Amino acid sequence: MAEHYGTAIIPRTPKDKAFVEGSVGVVSTLILAALRNRQFLSLDELNRAIWEKLADFNHKPFQKKDGSRASDFEEEKLFLLPLPPNPFELAEWKTATVQYNYHISVDRMNYSVPYEYIKQKVDVRLTGSAVEIYFCGTRVASHLRLYGRPNQYSTLKEHMPPEHTAYLQWNSERFLRWASSIGENTAAVVRVFLTAHKVEQQGYKSCMALLKLSDHYSVVRLEDACRKALTFSPSPSLKSVQAILKSEQDLLQTEDVDPESVPQKAHRFTRGAECYRRGKK
Known part of the structure; x- marks a missing residue:
């Protein structure tokens, strides 16, 4: 004071x-x-x-x-000196550890910290209106204090790692626009991902992973794999599309290969008709 x-x-x-x-x-x-x-x-x-x-x-x-x-x-x-612009507030100090999701938990509320401080112990200064987070005496983050429903989150974009920041640049419209540029089947699979959860953002991870498949495989193969997955189920999963691409099932359709012309591998325990002819041991 x-x-x-x-x-x-x-x-x-x-x-x-x-x-x-x-x-x-x-x-x-x-x-x-x-x-x-x-x-x-x-x-x-x-x-x-x-x-x-x-x-x-x-x-x-x-x-x-x-x-x-x-x-x-x-x-x-x-x-006499002029009074400070803001009145003095009583503060409470606590210690917290930065979790793997780059947040600290204080009074059942969560506040973000720059991701570089994950697993570090920090000092937290709590006032009636603000939460300040210090590491080795230096303030590294500041938030308005949260009240009301427990387990709320106050997250600043600059605290996120690069891979998490990328998610903020996407929304359902952009995912659908990207998928439609590949084909109607890819767009259909993206719609399934976006509507599979109560909260739309929960499907962004699957949409982003589907997007990354076009980097490893061609967009033609991705479209064919999505078409193949939709024939198996009206609500295909990301794993099913990945499995089709990995096993090259999409190529059968792309190259118009007759499945009957593909040689079938005999099971090693199959004896064959010769073993069952009468008079032979």
């Missing part, structure tokens, strides 16, 4: 206590005692009466020196 108001706290001697208590006694006698028999009908009326008596007390001449409390204050007022 002293740092906030630009002042210093200096311990006083026991003799100063009597001086302060003496001033309290004088104020009680000249103000409170003078008003003890008056009746007030509102708090404002009482405060006005106290201010009047306080003005009289401050302008009352000193007994042992010239001047009054009011005249002394006029001289000292020139050395």
Whole structure:
């Protein structure tokens, strides 16, 4: 508090206590005692009466020196500092560990920290309106304090790792536009991913993984794999598309290969018809 108001706290001697208590006694006698028999009908009326008596007390001449409390204050007022723009807030300090999702949990709320500090212990300063996070004495993050429903998240984009930031640049419209540029079957699979969860954003990871498949395989093969997956199920999964591409099942359709012309591998335990002819052991 002293740092906030630009002042210093200096311990006083026991003799100063009597001086302060003496001033309290004088104020009680000249103000409170003078008003003890008056009746007030509102708090404002009482405060006005106290201010009047306080003005009289401050302008009352000193007994042992010239001047009054009011005249002394006029001289000292020139050395007073202006008040800070924001009032002082009581703060509570806590210690937290940055989790793998680059957030800390304080009072059942979650606040983001730059991902470089994952697994590090940080100091957290809590006030009524803000949460400040310090590492080795340096503030690394600041958030407005969350209230209400537990387990809320306050996440800043600049705290995210690059791969997480990429998700913010995508939405359902962009995913569908990209999928439609490849083909109607790829767009159909993306629609399945986007509608498979209660929250649309939960399907972004699968859509992004499907997008990455076009880097490893051609867009033609991806479209054919999606077509093949839709023949198996109206709601194919990402794994089914990946399995089709990995096993090259999409190439059978792309190259118009007759499945019957593909040689079938005999099972190693199959004996064949010759073993069952009569007269042969």
